[in-house]
Amino acid sequence: MMVWAGRVISALVVLFLLxxxxxxxxxxxxxxxEMDATGFPANLVPAIGIIALICGVLYAIPATSVIGAVLTTAFLGGAICTHFRVGEILSPPQIVCLVVVVAAWAGLYFRDSRVRQLMPFKV
Structure with missing residues (x-):
């Protein structure tokens, strides 16, 4: 049951990234x-899309899911930091990014016993 919960949560994370x-x-x-508001040039949007695609694909593949979770954390952590920089504290984009990162690790925790061994939380 826990593995299936992890798969469903992970699928939602992958869907978000895709x-x-x-x-x-x-x-x-x-x-x-949104790009103008955060001070980034709009021509960077495709590069950001490629980064999200790479994160999603790596997270979806079981053999690379941990590195995918790490990269997703870094990618969305950067987005959270960007919103802090422009004074948007606890804004909806920050909350969504935080929820997705927590979901990414929760999904991985539930579906991968090796991650459960590294983070021995009681569930």
Whole structure:
């Protein structure tokens, strides 16, 4: 049961990252206002989409899921930091990024016994 819960949570994380990648690669114009607000040039949106795609693919593959979780944490941690920099403390994008990172590690914890051995929480 715990493994299936981990798979479902992980699938939602992958779905989030793939939608983020799709938006960055194929609908970059929809993010122009957000990029301007954070001080990043809009021409970086496709690169951000590629990073999200790489994170999602690595996280989805069991053999590379831990590095995918680490990279996802770094990627979304950068997004959280960016919103802090512009004065958006506890903004919806920050909360979503935090929830996705926690979900990524929770999904991995539930579906991978090696991660449970490294982080021996009682569930």
């Amino acid at each position: 939608v983020d990648a799709y938006t960055g690669l194929f609908a970059a114009q929809t993010l122009k206002a």
